[in-house]
Amino acid sequence: MAAEVYGDVGYHAASLREIAKRAGISHVGLLHHFPNREALLAAVLERRDEQDNARMAPQVFSAEAAVRHLLDLAAYNARHARVVELYVRLSAEAIGEDHPAHDYFKEHYATTRAYVQRALEELVARGALRQGIDPRTAAVGFVALMDGLQVHWLAGPDEVDMGLILRQFVEQLLKDPLE
Structure with missing residues (x-):
């Protein structure tokens, strides 16, 4: 629920009371698990990373597995606008050094x-x-392109194929096309 609220209104406008309400628990109950907004935000970001890694990270590193992982992540993101919106909003807010997610x-x-x-x-x-x-x-x-594509995709999902564009970028770096 916290991720949804952060995705909807951003970190600064998010209210712990609204997060608790959407989660179906009391404000006090939420504070029992997360003593402050910063702790909850940290948990949301850590969970997002854990989910991405569990879903797609290669067990044994290889260049091909790493590239495939990132292309698969782009394809996954294209099916999960809320996750992308949360990431884009929070990463933009966190530019300031005083932001808890900086x-x-x-x-x-x-x-x-x-x-x-x-x-x-x-x-x-x-x-x-x-x-x-x-x-x-x-x-x-590559990383800048991946993040920038997410912003463009949110603005016009039917106009931006994140996976295809990233794949073409990678193929421009390679002597031979990806298999």
């Missing part, structure tokens, strides 16, 4: 860029990436 998103982006960069470095080592592609720069571009 450090979460800073770490989230660093981890995601490192994950993509690792996959691209593996592809470079195997000679599968086009000449002149810098894995670090391409990783930043």
Whole structure:
């Protein structure tokens, strides 16, 4: 329920009373489990990451598995607008250093860029990436594209195919197309 409220109105406008009401518990009951707004927000973000990783993260890392994981995540997101809306809204709000999710998103982006960069470095080592592609720069571009596509998709879901666009971006980096 908290994720829905955050997705609807953002973190700053969200009320613990409204979250408790939607969850069917008392305000005091909610505070028993989450002593403040920041603790609840942290739990929502951690749960989102756990769900994404449990659903799609590869058990053994490989460049192909990492790329597939991210493309699958884009396809999943295209079927779950509420999840995307929550993420987009909170990531935008968290730009300010005083936002309670600022450090979460800073770490989230660093981890995601490192994950993509690792996959691209593996592809470079195997000679599968086009000449002149810098894995670090391409990783930043991939993550920025993925997030930007989510904003465009929310504005016009019928006009933006996130999975297709990300796949085409990845294929521009590779010597051979994805299988």
